[in-house]
Amino acid sequence: MLDVYKIREDFPILGKKVNNTDLIYFDNAATSQTPNQVIDVISDYYKQYNSNIHRGLHSLSADATNKYENSRTLIKNHFGASHEHEIIFTSGTTHGINIISSGLEKLISSKDELIVSEMEHHSNIVPWQMLCEKTGSKLKVIPINDDGTLNMDEYKSLLTPAVKFVFINHVSNTLGIVNPVKEIIDLAHKNNSKVLIDGAQGAAHFKINLKELDVDYYVASAHKLCGPTGVGFLYGKSELLNSLPPYQGGGEMISTVTFNKTEYADLPHKFEAGTPNIAGVIGFGAAIEYMNSIGFDNIEVYEKELLDYATENLKKIENIIIYGDVDDKISVISFNVGNHHPSDIGSILDQYGVAVRTGQHCTQPIMDHFNIPGTVRASFSFYNTKSEIDLFIDALKKASKMLG
Template identity: 65%
Template sequence: MFDINTIREDFPILKRKVHGKPLIYFDNGATSQTPTQVIDTIVDYYTNYNANIHRGVHTLSQEATDKYEEARIKIQKHFNAKHSYEIILTAGTTESVNIVASGFSSILKEGDEVIVSALEHHSNIVPWQMMCEKTGAVLKVIPMDDQGALQMDVFDQLLSNKTKLVFCNHVSNALGTINPIETIIHKAHKFGAYVLIDGAQACPHIKPDVQELDVDFYVASAHKMCGPTGVGILYGKQELLELLPPYQGGGEMIETVTFEKTTYAGLPHKFEAGTPNICGGIAFGAAVDYMNAIGFDIIQQRENELLAYATEALSQIEGLKIYGTAHKTSVISFNIEGIHPYDIGSILDKLGIAVRTGHHCAQPIMDYFKIPGTVRASLSFYNTTEEIDTLVAAVKKAKMMLS
């Protein structure tokens, strides 16, 4: 049973006030909040077994190593990777994407083609542009339509035997659109292309099965999933991770080092140079446990109800336009005619309501709609309809003050 009051007790930050008002947190698309169960894991690490991993014979090092590798296995099972060493623990989605882009920079050649979608976060655009500049590969874009959905008929036309890589987010951070990644993966594979899916915005809402998807690479961040910042994952099929060269050189990623020759460690350590975010990795495992204890079916149902409620309520405000009306997760990006989104966001903050304003690191989407940005209210399972009512009243107040 989903008891919202019990759930909210898990999040101590929800008890604080901002500008004298109870905090209403609708910026979950930027980062989710962290439950006590994860905070306690972080405190336990630094209190009881803080030590470097994989290198020490002493007790603390062994305990930290065991906890870190246990977290990797939790994450492997969550995403249903075939092997735990297919889960590379990284600094987050951005680093995960850059590891793959850097690796393919030594593989692609001039005239090869790569495809991205128009709905991408800058982190899934810029690394590929840099890769194309280095290799001479050509970047092509799947366009979007007015509903915020990808034009899949154009994707069919873009695919060819020259296509080597396809990159697409699972869910748009700016609009919430759920992309048809199963179809994208299947069609790309028909042409022998590899596919990377950016799951940063999907994983708080959806539990992806990387084997069922048959995806080549899947990336995500802990801080969108009730975990800490500064840690994420790169999932890759074993044969592809072995194909790519190391991203960084240093300790841990080596097998042997001499001044004449260095040989690299096997997976996953080949991509994990230096001391990792040990506490972050362990806490990521705790966050995965927390969300699975609630259940992703329940999380999806709860958030779909909140999305429907908020969409209906906000749509009643005259002059308010919602961007992105395709099948989506619990994200509402909107503007009020004649008012800059930053001004609305500033007033909402004074009323204790946290939303995101701007282009959300998705400037091509804003350029498509010919707007400077949007107000984005991104909802999580721990939000309530009462908070949405307060948001609607606050938007009305902001509109009155700014009109």
């Protein structure tokens, strides 16, 4: 069991007041908050050993390099990758997806097909549309059922021999639904298709084992799991990453440079051109350590408790519609109250100090499916409490009454 009130002491921002009232932060699916354990590590980097990595011979550089590479090991171990060099540091999930989409330009032809789903974040749609425009390949879409889950029968029938790649999120950022990624990957592999999983929402809520999943590519961001913004990772199986051309040219990603021929560096450096976000990567490692010190099993149990408590109490509100109310989901609730516009609800909740997200959540196809302008999305983290949920529901009732 985790002691939520003790955990909250780690997060200075949770004591903040907004609009003269205590902050209730329920926008964790967009960005999670940062504990002192991560803030201190980042600040320590700039105070104690700020320097460039890998090429410096001096002590500071050695220190920075060790800590940077230690983060790679921490992430490799936590996510169960086979080798450190399969973990490429990126600026976030979107960057990871773009490394792959740009790398596939020469490897995909007009005869090939790609699959995405109707519930993807725009960042797991647009890069593939751009790839299709460049290569003449075709993008096929797995529809969602009315309960928000993926239509797996449709997926199976879309998996034709021409399909080279499947791009699916682990967890829907809008609905919180956890997709059956193992089944998706196994079906794709039987069809000789490769799979990229967008793990932006999955990584923060439960433990993932990349080797067991047998996934080809996996991308995630640090800021969803108590780490800093502007950093994330791309995992890829060695042989696949080796088959891709570099994403950007520059320093760090080469082994020799002459005007006749330049040799690219080996993995992972081939994809890490230029000076990386060193403090961010080290902070990312600290965030993984912090979350493991709390324990992902504890986090999962506690967040499920928050989800069930909030869902049960939200359902008591008149005219509430919850989208994606299924069993297998993380602590994200997308809803509307009657015909009230989500932005009206969100604006009033903000006055009560409750931070939620409103709108389309970068998933316009889901909004089109349900024929709505958007939703209010409340997303809980392991540092939130039931009493915060009580205050949120109380504020929501007041908002609904004000809007009439």
